[in-house]
Amino acid sequence: MAVMMLSTAFTEFFSLQHPIALAPMGGSAGGALAAAVSNGGGLGLLGGGNGDLDWLARELPIVANGTDKPWGVGFQSWAIDVDTVERVLKQNPRAVMLSFGDPRAFIGPIRRAGAALIIQVTDLDEARQAVDLGADVIVAQGTEGGGHGARRGRSTLPFVPVVVDLAAPTPVLAAGGIADGRGVAAALALGAAGALIGTRFQATVEALVDPSISKAIVEGRGEDTERSTVLDIARGSRWPSRYPGRTLGHPFLDQWRGREDELAADADAKRAYRDGVARGDLPPAPVWASEAVDLINDLPPAADLVGALIAQAQDALARAGTR
Numbered sequence: 001m002a003v004m005m006l007s008t009a010f011t012e013f014f015s016l017q018h019p020i021a022l023a024p025m026g027g028s029a030g031g032a033l034a035a036a037v038s039n040g041g042g043l044g045l046l047g048g049g050n051g052d053l054d055w056l057a058r059e060l061p062i063v064a065n066g067t068d069k070p071w072g073v074g075f076q077s078w079a080i081d082v083d084t085v086e087r088v089l090k091q092n093p094r095a096v097m098l099s100f101g102d103p104r105a106f107i108g109p110i111r112r113a114g115a116a117l118i119i120q121v122t123d124l125d126e127a128r129q130a131v132d133l134g135a136d137v138i139v140a141q142g143t144e145g146g147g148h149g150a151r152r153g154r155s156t157l158p159f160v161p162v163v164v165d166l167a168a169p170t171p172v173l174a175a176g177g178i179a180d181g182r183g184v185a186a187a188l189a190l191g192a193a194g195a196l197i198g199t200r201f202q203a204t205v206e207a208l209v210d211p212s213i214s215k216a217i218v219e220g221r222g223e224d225t226e227r228s229t230v231l232d233i234a235r236g237s238r239w240p241s242r243y244p245g246r247t248l249g250h251p252f253l254d255q256w257r258g259r260e261d262e263l264a265a266d267a268d269a270k271r272a273y274r275d276g277v278a279r280g281d282l283p284p285a286p287v288w289a290s291e292a293v294d295l296i297n298d299l300p301p302a303a304d305l306v307g308a309l310i311a312q313a314q315d316a317l318a319r320a321g322t323r
């Protein structure tokens with residue numbers, strides 16, 4: 001059977017087989033996962049997160065040696081410095097993705113190295129800025145997504161097409177709440193040039209997560225996810241409070257929801273969190289998870305997952321509107 005290729009401005013720009021990008025999930029999108037997604041025909045983005053140099057030194061060679069296809073690295077702009085970006089650029093990533101914060105300081109080094117610039121945006125002001133800065137690809141992130149996002153963010157369905165119109169002809173990827181091929185098809189129907197997917201890839205063979213986390217994602221329900229700053233405050237994270245994170249349920253969320261300032265000032269409560277984790281009474285880390293977590297029911301190799309997402313997207317597009 002002839003396979004219809006889903007060819008877009010994004011696949012053309014990077015010479016990819018499929019319009020799928022791995023979200024650069026800080027810590028959990030390691031070299032093996034990024035290489036597997038690239039080898040599967042998508043764009044693997046290493047989760048450089050807040051620029052932990054030891055982590056990068058370990059994971060960068062794994063992706064660089066693990067694939068001949070294009071791959072990239074993502075960072076949280078609020079947390080990194082130019083020096084870190086310059087070190088990473090020495091490994092010749094095809095793309096660098098910047099999210100959450102002011103990207104301007106990093107653009108010169110990225111351009112000079114000849115890497116493509118991807119900027120993830122959460123509102124229209126950020127989208128306009130990304131266009132003005134000449135981003136090669138813009139990721140429009142909706143609040144359904146797992147992990148961190150803007151407190152005053154937007155939902156994927158209405159946000160993506162507005163960014164598509166604003167950014168044209170720059171290709172836009174849809175992100176947030178996409179965990180199966182129907183979501184990929186929906187992204188394309190909204191005018192996006194592809195989908196950037198995070199949570200779904202945490203439940204793969206190559207993801208750098210504790211088995212308890214992939215199990216929780218496979219078992220989790222969208223209703224149990226929640227955007228909050230409580231767990232970042234409890235664990236003493238540096239994430240600014242303007243970026244809540246979506247996670248599965250957690251006893252601390254029930255205990256402290258709506259009392260974030262009180263928790264921030266309560267050293268005993270924060271110690272109780274650390275002690276609970278150390279004793280194993282509390283999960284070792286927040287389980288960052290998308291509202292689309294209901295759609296995740298297996299733990300495949302990531303390259304197979306890319307193929308399955310595309311086959312399902314093709315089927316969904318062919319069937320749409322037919323009885």
Ligand SMILES: Cc1cc2nc3c(=O)[nH]c(=O)nc-3n(C[C@H](O)[C@H](O)[C@H](O)COP(=O)(O)O)c2cc1C
Nearest residue numbers: 023025026099145146147176177197198199288290
């Ligand atoms: C575990 C996890 C970690 C994440 N870490 C980052 C990060 O370090 N940098 C970043 O730009 N986005 C990060 N994200 C957000 C993704 O880029 C993306 O917007 C989101 O995963 C899309 O929603 P989905 O989870 O429904 O696919 C993370 C997401 C998850 C689930």
